[in-house]
Amino acid sequence: QSALTQPRSVSGSPGQSVTISCTGTSSDVGGYNYVSWYQQHPGKAPKLMIYDVSKRPSGVPDRFSGSKSGNTASLTISGLQAEDEADYYCCSYAGSYSWVFGGGTKLTVL
Amino acid sequence: QLQLQESGPGLVKPSETLSLTCTVSGGSISSSSYYWGWIRQPPGKGLEWIGSIYYSGSTYYNPSLKSRVTISVDTSKNQFSLKLSSVTAADTAVYYCARLVVVTVGNWFDPWGQGTLVTVSS
Numbered sequence: 001q002s003a004l005t006q007p008r009s010v011s012g013s014p015g016q017s018v019t020i021s022c023t024g025t026s027s028d029v030g031g032y033n034y035v036s037w038y039q040q041h042p043g044k045a046p047k048l049m050i051y052d053v054s055k056r057p058s059g060v061p062d063r064f065s066g067s068k069s070g071n072t073a074s075l076t077i078s079g080l081q082a083e084d085e086a087d088y089y090c091c092s093y094a095g096s097y098s099w100v101f102g103g104g105t106k107l108t109v110l
Numbered sequence: 111q112l113q114l115q116e117s118g119p120g121l122v123k124p125s126e127t128l129s130l131t132c133t134v135s136g137g138s139i140s141s142s143s144y145y146w147g148w149i150r151q152p153p154g155k156g157l158e159w160i161g162s163i164y165y166s167g168s169t170y171y172n173p174s175l176k177s178r179v180t181i182s183v184d185t186s187k188n189q190f191s192l193k194l195s196s197v198t199a200a201d202t203a204v205y206y207c208a209r210l211v212v213v214t215v216g217n218w219f220d221p222w223g224q225g226t227l228v229t230v231s232s
Contacts, residue, residue: 036219043120046219051217093217101149
């Protein structure tokens with residue numbers, strides 16, 4: 001069970017869009033539509049932003065969207081805002097009631 | 111509103127056992143569709159799923175930690191607990207508890223506790 005692969009960092013200017021990728025295998029990301037994304041500000045607990053690949057919990061802005069193709073899931077943030085600057089983690093179900101997280105991506109809003 | 115709160119020693123000696131408890135408030139730990147999980151984050155690093163438990167006592171562990179981890183539940187206290195044995199400095203991390211929603215159409219961790227830092231040091 002290896003960690004999912006995410007880019008270490010991404011950046012964008014206010015108003016722009018950024019996409020964060022999350023690559024796994026056919027045993028996790030590719031095998032199930034159970035990818036979730038979490039936002040974590042410094043010193044804070046992770047917050048659920050996307051679940052089941054593309055569903056948004058109540059209260060999460062529609063600027064956040066998720067998708068998946070093969071073994072790679074993606075989180076897209078459109079209309080970047082300063083408060084979006086944070087670390088983002090993907091998570092996938094890996095079968096047999098096990099879960100695996102990505103290494104995390106630091107988003108910088110320029 | 112469901113809330114989770116971790117508690118336990120912030121300092122553990124090498125080779126000893128780390129013990130943490132998560133207290134659930136605002137909802138029952140015995141609710142169906144919900145599992146309960148532990149996740150950790152070493153300083154400056156990413157998240158790692160440690161394991162999960164159902165209120166019935168069924169447990170599921172990360173294979174890389176399975177030999178050292180025990181998760182238990184106390185429904186009378188609305189709590190679940192983590193024990194990690196034979197700790198080393200590599201186990202120094204912020205430990206989070208979270209509700210794991212498991213339904214036929216999906217699964218996700220929400221909400222999370224605030225986390226508690228456990229340092230392994232003599």
